[in-house]
Amino acid sequence: MSTRSPWTWVPTLFGAEEIPSAMVTFVALLMFLQCGASPARATLCAALLFLPWTLKSFVRSWIRRRGHFRHTIHWLEAAIFLSLVLVALSFPYGQGALFASLMLTSLLCSWHELTARMYYERMLRPPLQCVFTTPKIFFSQTAVVLTYGMLIIAVGGLQVYYRHILHAWSTGCYLLAGGFALFALYHLAALRPPAVGNRGASHTVSGSVKAEVHIIDRIRQKPGWLAPVISLFFLLLPQSLMFFTRTIYLYESRAQGGLGCSIQEIGFAQGTVGVMAFCLGLTLGRRLLLRGSPRRSFWLFAVALGLSPLVYLYMTLSPPASLRGICACTCLAQFCFGLGLYACRLPVRYISGERYRNTINLLYIPLVATCLIPPAALSGWLASVCGYRLFFLLDALTAPLGWLVTILAMRRYPMAFTRREGA
Template identity: 30%
Template sequence: MQTSQVKSPWLWVPSLYFGQAIPYVVVMMLSVIMYKANGISNTDIALYTSWLYLPWVIKPLWSPFVDMFRTKRFWIVGLQLLIGAALGLVALTMHLPTFFQMSLAVLWLMAFSSATHDIAADGFYMLGLRQQHQAAFVGVRSTFYRLGMLAGQGALVFLAGQLTERTGDVRFAWSVVFFVLAAMFLALCVYHHFMLPRPAEDHAVTKGGNPLGEFFATFGAFFRKREIWLILGFILTFRLGESQLLKLAAPFLMDPVAKGGLGLTTSQVGVAYSTVGVIALTLGGLLGGYVISRLGLKRCLWLMVLAVHIPDLVFVYLASAQPQNFYLICTSLALEQFGYGFGFTAMMMYMIMVAEGEHKTAHYAICTGLMALGMMVPGMVSGKIQEILGYQHFFIYVCLMTIPAFIMAALVKIDPEFGKK
């Protein structure tokens, strides 16, 4: 026991967050590109893939039970096994006549497992590291999360594009991609079974024999937090613009120039958005974690809010000019993604700050569930809005949707010392 408790965080923090990214990026981006490549409309893509956020939205409803039963370590390893199996099942649906409906159903089940895994992983992070190390490793965790996105999104989107071009079979190409993802996730499951530490604090959190009472007490404690309405407003609006841009970014890149897009192939999207963009996102996250650790969250907040939202103007430019220079497109996407990666670190640290207390695992899950709600609902209607407005006006509308985040940033209260080393 003692030996496992002193394992270096470098042996498990990078791999834990690398693994956490994979199923989430499948829902966030891979499903969008896959369905676009199969000819599904923007309206249907945005609506139905936004429903895949639902497990992350409602995960606070069962997050107290992750606290109350078994260890976070048990949840992490067991759920990684289930997620790997689900990714394999998605691959098997590709050639079914009703693949769209069947793949969505399996992806929703995978998303449920992934959301529960996130509860356990985030709680394990806070239990396994002291607070000063949490701030120091927030950039590391963010970086390896982005590397997970790069592995599960960039290279595999490129692979899907290459296989499609060589075989002419879109569904075969994507079935290979999902089998590779399944193998990757099952390998992580085996690794974590042996390498995750066993901190003494990782145990079921119960005070008596009334689980239902403790469930409501955990929720009540969160919503009794001081200035809860500012907390809710900040979390729900921080990604209001991004939630809609994210659903339409890949379709915009893939749609032909005549329809207002940039006409990139699947392989080119894999390079430009899913590789160059994710690398820039990763570098931005690293820098964001470092800056917060040196200056504290309060002093960095406005800089980071600006960094998240101002680069959305890049998409206004791309939709207006429709440049065909691939290097210019890559540079533009890198700029937008670097700013987002840098600024989003503020939200991660803010949620950790809000979650501090006895039920930090459940309270952090509530925060992330609220953030997912702020992503899901606007995302559901974004496809229809884009088809009405066209890409150029849609991206202008997205920029206007960032205004509430600036208002909430002016109102929210931050501990001046939080996040500093």
């Protein structure tokens, strides 16, 4: 085992991977909107960017058999840097080019997350992994806050300078690529190989796909495996529907039913204050799940997931008159989202076991991403048809439906909702 302190690489490895991931997950929606896409098309494109996260498990065995993962991390980080440059270059060529470059970035980010997690598990023994869980989460969440909030605010400032929004986005992406490149260069020296690799006889992608299909077949043999999946879909439905529309509601003009916020205001309210509240909710949720009764904690999380639409429904009934009011509402909604997201842990553990115990962002778990994509993709169209007030009302009404489905699933298959969270 390498003698180099984990403090020299854990913060930078997991902080750096969130720089492009946060751009693809949260910022891409605004990119599409400011490139002229309608809300319906913007949410569809942004939701499809989650597809690589749903499919990343199919290359898991292929990556694992490549060895000790250090070289894989290096070439992935080089490829991510180039993909960020492609994103910056794509703005003058329209929405199709932007979508293609963002999809490539999302694919590489999903592979990097998988490889970094394997490297972390190989380099640190389980007791040491427990020690570094909190620092790993802290630096990862800090990177999300800085990337989401500061990138949008910077682009807003550059728009004033250039007088052209696409030039501003291109420059912002170049700056993001440069910042990520510094971390990648540092990792060339900071990452050390473990004492023992794990190269296998097979390195083919097709073999990895077959191995994952075999795992899926074994999952389907578990008693009642479909019940927690359906329950998870309906529990996440309120948040899935508003995952992108909450930002569109802030962005669209008051004449179109939105709040007419500037991009800088969105960057501060949603990308900084909101993401900080989301991270705080995640932190509290993890502590409650580790210390409390799993069933009691689960229902606290499940109820919290359904509260966020009520905040936005209130905003449509009584629009905030100042940025402070918008920040207060987004803070509360995002805190409930972060806290409630830990309701996913127990169904995911029943389906996938301990595979994702070291995953930082629960949205990057394939099952969670799969449940999120269909409602999120349709949400922009639904909001355009219904109007924001009716949309958030209907969204809020899906929460009791999710609770009812979960109650029925828990009565039929209680074992899927009572396993304790590991370290």
